[in-house]
Amino acid sequence: MKFGSVAIIGRSNVGKSTLLNRLLKEKIAIVSDKPQTTRTRILGVAHVEGAQIVFLDTPGFHEPHHLLNRRMVRTTLDTFDDADVLYVVVEATAQPGPGDLAVIEHVKQAVAKQARPVVLVINKVDLVNKSRLLPLMEQYLRIFPWTEIVPVSAETADNVDRLLSVTVSLLAEGEATFGDDVVTDQSMRTLAAELIREKILQQTYEEVPHSVAVEIEEFIETKKLTKIGAVVLVEKESQKGILIGKHGERLKLVGTAAREDMERLFGMKVFLKVWVKVRESWREDEQTLAELGY
Numbered sequence: 480m481k482f483g484s485v486a487i488i489g490r491s492n493v494g495k496s497t498l499l500n501r502l503l504k505e506k507i508a509i510v511s512d513k514p515q516t517t518r519t520r521i522l523g524v525a526h527v528e529g530a531q532i533v534f535l536d537t538p539g540f541h542e543p544h545h546l547l548n549r550r551m552v553r554t555t556l557d558t559f560d561d562a563d564v565l566y567v568v569v570e571a572t573a574q575p576g577p578g579d580l581a582v583i584e585h586v587k588q589a590v591a592k593q594a595r596p597v598v599l600v601i602n603k604v605d606l607v608n609k610s611r612l613l614p615l616m617e618q619y620l621r622i623f624p625w626t627e628i629v630p631v632s633a634e635t636a637d638n639v640d641r642l643l644s645v646t647v648s649l650l651a652e653g654e655a656t657f658g659d660d661v662v663t664d665q666s667m668r669t670l671a672a673e674l675i676r677e678k679i680l681q682q683t684y685e686e687v688p689h690s691v692a693v694e695i696e697e698f699i700e701t702k703k704l705t706k707i708g709a710v711v712l713v714e715k716e717s718q719k720g721i722l723i724g725k726h727g728e729r730l731k732l733v734g735t736a737a738r739e740d741m742e743r744l745f746g747m748k749v750f751l752k753v754w755v756k757v758r759e760s761w762r763e764d765e766q767t768l769a770e771l772g773y
C-alpha cells in the first residue's frame with residue numbers, strides 16, 4: 480500500500496483547515512473567516528483505496544507580533560521538515576501576494592534541503608470564473624516548478640477527489656501507521672476546547688478572536704453524558720464584557736453551538752459550563768502558552 484504525510488501550508492485564511500476536513504470527510508479542524516484560526520499542527524488520517532495519507536494542517540503563515548504567533552510560525556516551519564509531500568494552498572480569487580510569496584520562499588528552502596513533491600492547490604474556485612484559472616496557473620508556474628497544480632473548492636468539494644488521487648500517486652510504498660478507525664491524534668479535550676474557540680471566533684471581531692484561548696478544566700465521562708467545564712481566557716476586562724454580551728447572551732450562544740457540535744462529534748450528551756477569565760498578555764506568557772499546548 481501507499482503511505483506518507485502531506486503538510487498543508489499557506490498564508491492565513493486561504494482555506495487549509497476547510498480543505499483538511501474535506502479531504503478527511505470529517506470535521507476535525509475548526510474554521511472561521513478570521514485569519515490565524517489554526518494555532519497548532521493538526522494531524523488527520525485519510526483512509527483511501529490502497530493508501531493511508533497523514534495530513535498535517537498548519538497555522539497560516541503570517542508576520543508574528545506575539546510570542547504565540549512566533550510559536551505558530553515555528554510550528555509551520557517544523558511541519559515542512561516532517562512531510563513527504565507539500566501542499567501550498569492559495570486562493571483563486573487573488574493574484575499571488577506577498578504572503579503567498581513568503582510561503583513559496585520557505586518551500587524553496589525546504590526542498591533545497593530535502594527534495595520532495597510540491598503541489599499547488601488553488602482553492603476557492605467556486606468564487607471565480609473558470610476562465611481566470613489558466614492565467615493564474617501560468618503566473619504561479621513562473622514562480623516555482625510545481626509537481627502538480629490542482630484547482631479545488633474545499634467548500635463544495637469540487638475536484639478534491641482528484642487532489643487525493645494525485646497525492647496517492649506521489650506517495651511511496653509503505654506500511655500503514657494508524658489503525659483503520661483513527662482520524663486524528665487530537666484528544667476529546669482538545670477537540671472540545673477548539674469547538675468552543677470556533678464558536679467564539681464566529682461571534683466576535685477585531686482583536687477579540689486573537690485574544691481568546693480555551694482551557695478545559697473539567698472533563699468527566701459517564702455512561703450517560705460527558706461533563707465539560709471550560710475557561711475562556713481573554714486579555715482585557717473589555718473583551719470579557721464583549722464575550723459575555725448583554726445579559727450573558729453571547730456566551731450562551733457560544734455554549735449552545737459548541738455543545739451541539741460536541742454531541743454530534745462525540746455521539747453522546749454533553750453538559751457544558753463555560754466561564755470567562757481575564758489573564759493579561761497571556762499571548763506573551765511562556766507558562767500559559769505551554770499549558771495551552773501552543
Ligand SMILES: Nc1nc2c(ncn2[C@@H]2O[C@H](COP(=O)(O)OP(=O)(O)OP(=O)(O)O)[C@@H](O)[C@H]2O)c(=O)[nH]1
Pocket residue numbers: 489490491492493494495496497498509510511512513514515516517518537538539540602603604605606631632633634635
Ligand atoms: N467560497 C469558499 N470559501 C472557502 C473555501 N475554503 C475555505 N473557505 C472559507 O475561507 C475562510 C478561511 O477558511 P479556513 O479553513 O479557516 O482557512 P485557513 O487557511 O485554515 O486559515 P488559518 O487557520 O487562519 O490559516 C472560511 O470562512 C472558510 O469558510 C472555498 O473553497 N470556497
